[in-house]
Every structure is written in C-alpha cells, then in structure tokens.
Amino acid sequence: xxxxxxxxxxxxxxxxxxxxxxxxxxxxxxxxxxxxxxxxxxxxxxxxxxxxxxxxxxxxxxxxxxxxxxxxxxxxxxxxxxxxxxxxxxxxxxxxxxxxxxxxxxxxxxxxxxxxxxxxxxxxxxxxxxxxxxxxxxxxxxxxxxxxxxxxxxxxxxxxxxxxxxxxxxxxxxxxxxxxxxxxxxxxxxxxx
Amino acid sequence: xxxxxxxxxxxxxxxxxxxxxxxxxxxxxxxxxxxxxxxxxxxxxxxxxxxxxxxxxxxxxxxxxxxxxxxxxxxxxxxxxxxxxxxxxxxxxxxxxxxxxxxxxxxxxxxxxxxxxxxxxxxxxxxxxxxxxxxxxxxxxxxxxxxxxxxxxxxxxxxxxxxxxxxxxxxxxxxxxxxxxxxxxxxxxxxxx
DNA sequence: AAGTTTATTGACTCGTCAATCAACAAAAAA
DNA sequence: TTTTTTGTTGATTGACGAGTCAATAAACTT
Numbered sequence: 001x002x003x004x005x006x007x008x009x010x011x012x013x014x015x016x017x018x019x020x021x022x023x024x025x026x027x028x029x030x031x032x033x034x035x036x037x038x039x040x041x042x043x044x045x046x047x048x049x050x051x052x053x054x055x056x057x058x059x060x061x062x063x064x065x066x067x068x069x070x071x072x073x074x075x076x077x078x079x080x081x082x083x084x085x086x087x088x089x090x091x092x093x094x095x096x097x098x099x100x101x102x103x104x105x106x107x108x109x110x111x112x113x114x115x116x117x118x119x120x121x122x123x124x125x126x127x128x129x130x131x132x133x134x135x136x137x138x139x140x141x142x143x144x145x146x147x148x149x150x151x152x153x154x155x156x157x158x159x160x161x162x163x164x165x166x167x168x169x170x171x172x173x174x175x176x177x178x179x180x181x182x183x184x185x186x187x188x189x190x191x192x193x
Numbered sequence: 194x195x196x197x198x199x200x201x202x203x204x205x206x207x208x209x210x211x212x213x214x215x216x217x218x219x220x221x222x223x224x225x226x227x228x229x230x231x232x233x234x235x236x237x238x239x240x241x242x243x244x245x246x247x248x249x250x251x252x253x254x255x256x257x258x259x260x261x262x263x264x265x266x267x268x269x270x271x272x273x274x275x276x277x278x279x280x281x282x283x284x285x286x287x288x289x290x291x292x293x294x295x296x297x298x299x300x301x302x303x304x305x306x307x308x309x310x311x312x313x314x315x316x317x318x319x320x321x322x323x324x325x326x327x328x329x330x331x332x333x334x335x336x337x338x339x340x341x342x343x344x345x346x347x348x349x350x351x352x353x354x355x356x357x358x359x360x361x362x363x364x365x366x367x368x369x370x371x372x373x374x375x376x377x378x379x380x381x382x383x384x385x386x
Numbered sequence: 387a388a389g390t391t392t393a394t395t396g397a398c399t400c401g402t403c404a405a406t407c408a409a410c411a412a413a414a415a416a
Numbered sequence: 417t418t419t420t421t422t423g424t425t426g427a428t429t430g431a432c433g434a435g436t437c438a439a440t441a442a443a444c445t446t
Contacts, residue, residue, distance in 0.1 A: 004443060006393060026308025029222070031433060042395050047435060105308060112305050114360060115219025115298060124360065153373045157346070160353025167307060167317065180346045187380040197413060199423060224403060235425050240405060390445070399436075406429075416419070 010049055011059070013039040018060040023102025026166075028109050032056065058119055061110045064103060065127050071095030072134075082138040086185060089134055093158050094178045099165070101172060108166045131155055142189055150188050157181055203242055204252070206232040211253040216295025219359075221302050225249065251312055254303040257296060258320050264288030265327075275331040279378060282327055286351050287371045292358070294365060301359045324348055335382055343381050350374055 017039035021030045032053050036046040050056045072092030079088035097103070114120035135151035143150055161180055165172040210232035214223045225246050229239040243249045265285030272281035290296070307313035328344035336343055354373055358365040 004392065010393090027305065032435085033433075043434085044395055044436085045393080048394080051435095053434065108305060108308075111356065111360070112220065112301060115301075121360070128357075128360075149373065149376065153350070153377055156353035156357050156373060157350045157377075158353070159356050160349035160351070163304065163352050163356055164321075164349050167304070167314070167321075180342065180349060183342065184346055184350075184377065184380075187377075197422065203423090225405090226403075236404085237406085237425055237427095238423080241424080244405095246404065388446085390443100392443075393441080395438105395440085397437090397439105399434105401434090402432090404429105404431090407427090409425090409427105411424080412422085414419100414421070416417095 007049060010039070010041065010045065013041070014046055014049065014056060015060050015063045018056055019064065019106045020102050022057075022060070022109050023105040026105050026109070028057065028113060054117065057110070057113060058117070058123070060106065061113070061120055061123055064098070064107060064110065065123055067103075068093070068095075068098045068127070069130075071097055072131075082141050083189065085138045086135065086142075086189075087182065089131070089138070090154070090158070090181050090185060091178060093131075094161075094174050094181070096174070099162075099172060099174050099177065104162055104166045104172060108163060128155065131158075146188070153188075154181070154185065157184055200242060203232070203234065203238065206234070207239055207242065207249060208253050208256045211249055212257065212299045213295050215250075215253070215302050216298040219298050219302070221250070221306060247310065250303070250306060251310070251316070253299065254306070254313055254316055257291070257300060257303065258316055260296075261286070261288075261291045261320070262323075264290055265324075275334050276382065278331045279328065279335075279382075280375065282324070282331070283347070283351070283374050283378060284371060286324075287354075287367050287374075289367070292355075292365060292367050292370065297355055297359045297365060301356060321348065324351075339381075346381075347374070347378065350377055 014035060017035045021035050021038055022028060025034075031043075032046050033043040035056065036043040039046070046056065050059065072089055072095075075088040075092035075095070076085060079085045098107075110120060111124065114124045132151045132155050135154055136147045139147035139150050158181060161177045165177060207228060210228045214228050214231055215221060218227075224236075225239050226236040228249065229236040232239070239249065243252065265282055265288075268281040268285035268288070269278060272278045291300075303313060304317065307317045325344045325348050328347055329340045332340035332343050351374060354370045358370060
C-alpha cells in the first residue's frame, strides 16, 4: 500500500515521535522500535529513512532548534527598539512551542548528547552563538561594555531555567520562568539607564 | 590476596572511577566493566559491592552532592553578615572540587538520570531545596519580599552556568563563572540597598 | 506488459552488557 | 587446624537492541 511521497511524512512523524519518546522517557535510552511504533511504522522503516538512530536524534534536535529559532524570530518581528527586542528574545525563548514538557526534557537530553556527538555539539554551538550575538547586539546601546557579560548571563539563566523546568513536576510554568529571566534583564538595564 | 577492610576502599575507588568515567564519556552509557577497570578491579567485584549499576550511579551522585555541600559549608564558615554569606554560597558553588570538567559533566548526566530514577530525583531535590532555602534566608534582610524570586533566579543561574561549562571546551573557567553569578547578585542587591 | 522505483515489514544476525555463579585465596575465629 | 568470613575473578547466562536483508506490493515509467 505504498502511497507515494511518504518520505517527508514519515520523517516528520519520526522526528515528532522521537521528541515525545525521549521527552517521556527522560532519557536517550529509548529504542528505535519504540520511536517507530509511536510513529506508526516498523523499526526497519525508520532505519530505511534515517540510516541510524544517531541520525534520527540529530533530526529531532534540529527540529527543536528550528522551532526555537522560529519562536524567537516571531516574537522579534513586532518589536522595535533595543529594550523591546531584548524582551522579545526572552519571551521567544519561552514560547509555547518550545517550553513544553517533552520538548524541554528532550532538550536536556540533546544537551547531553552534544557531549558525545560532534554534530549535536555543532548545532548547539550555533544556537548559543546566535542567541548570544543577538542579545549582545541589543544590549550594546543599553549597557555598553557590559553587553558581553550580560548576554552570557542571560543565556546561562535561560538554560538554567529550562533545566529546572525539566526536573520540576507538573506542567512547566511559562509565566514564572519568563518572570525570572525578565526581572534579571530589568535589573541589568535599570542600573545603567 | 584479600587485604581485609577492602570494602570502603573499593567503594570509594568505584565512586571516583564512576565520576571520571561518566565525566569523560559525557554520558551515562558507560559499562560497569569500564568503571571497574578504571578502579582496578573486575566488574564482578563492582557488582559484589554495589549490587547493581544503578546503585553505583547513586553512590557517585551522593558523593558529588556531598562534595558540593562541603564546599559551600566551608566557604560559609568564615562569612558573617547576609551579603558576605550570599557571596560565600555562590563562591562555594564554584569550588575547586565541584567545578571541574569530569564533575560538571557527571553532574549534568546525573541531572538527566534524575528524570528516570526516583532516588536520584530525590537527592537533587534535597540539594535544590537546601540551596534555595539558604539563599532565601540571607536574601530576606536584603531584598525583602523579592527574596524568593531572587533565590530561584540565582539557583537557576548557577545551574545554567554549570551546564554551559559542561559544553565549553577546554578547562572550565571558574573565575568567569563566578563573576557572572556574582554580578547578578550585586545587581539585585544594589537596587534595594 | 514488462521494468523500475518507492514503500514496507518480518525475520534474522551479531554484538554488547548487566548480572550471576562457581571456584579459589587468604585472613580471622573457633 | 578446621571452619567461617571476606575478598576476588573468569566464565557464563540471558536479554535486549541496532542494523541488515530478502521478500512483497503498489505505484509509475516506457
């Protein structure tokens, strides 16, 4: 029953299933069979399309990073002026798509993966550099020479809030997460003004 | 060639080897045999003393948390007054024992472990609660009602800085890590003063 | 209609690894 | 000195899981 053009659909289903499976399990120690089952296909097919488990993970990670990027860009679209743009970047970082249980948990796991996997590490570095550069750019006119340090601090704080959300039970609290980071930003800005 | 009283020595060696192995591998996917070899014994002996791989990991995690607690307490010993004590807690969090490559990496991995392992989760919660409570207690006289939020922010920032250090290449920069967190603290305090 | 490409899976291989066990060795206790 | 306790390991078991393969089938091409 081969409906042609299945490839992109299958790939997407696998990526989604991977994030869900890893997120639920809270671990990368999930089997290709589990992922494939959740995506409604055999493990052989998963291998057929991705070649290896590693590639499946990388695709899932790319998907997460892409989603994250899209949310930041979306928030940034309507923001004018450095402060508004900074707030947008922060808000985008806690977007509804990214700041969800499974995604957060998957994120944490991919973080660990990038300790071993060069490509995963590369992806993460790209994301971190871009975020930091964005922040620094908007911070420059507001806090001058402190821009670099504040950008790093904000980046680390965002990661920290994510990681803590991964561990907290119950649904992660976006509002609260956002508040913590926004207040940090406000303190940094008010000193300088 | 049984030298008596080997148990505590073997256990300690295994714990140390576990942290090193997990830290170097950057993953929990290390074998008991690898750990045991590094500790200079057979895998059978590791099982003999700990019963299971899980127990070995938990012991290693306890060891890390104990070390961390000791460093904070050490820093706290000579500090008087809320601000000095806050600085001590932060400094202790980046102590030379805890803020080392393998330990940081192991820490990150145990963080992931606590998504699956109830006992690991419990341990981590205890540490987080204690840290937050300590911070809150010293913050109260300085920032009043904001104490809770600032304590959470500091905790998250510390975790975030750790996690980023795990990914950075080369030796982790204690000074810089400390500076980021200390500056955050200073901003929060100067607003209120 | 024959041939090719795409989709799909069940069954299998091969390696790995946690955990167990039987056996051996040396110290301590009886 | 026998017995028991403590220390130690090589060999083995049993399970599990990534990746391969042969086979089947439906579409699309010529």
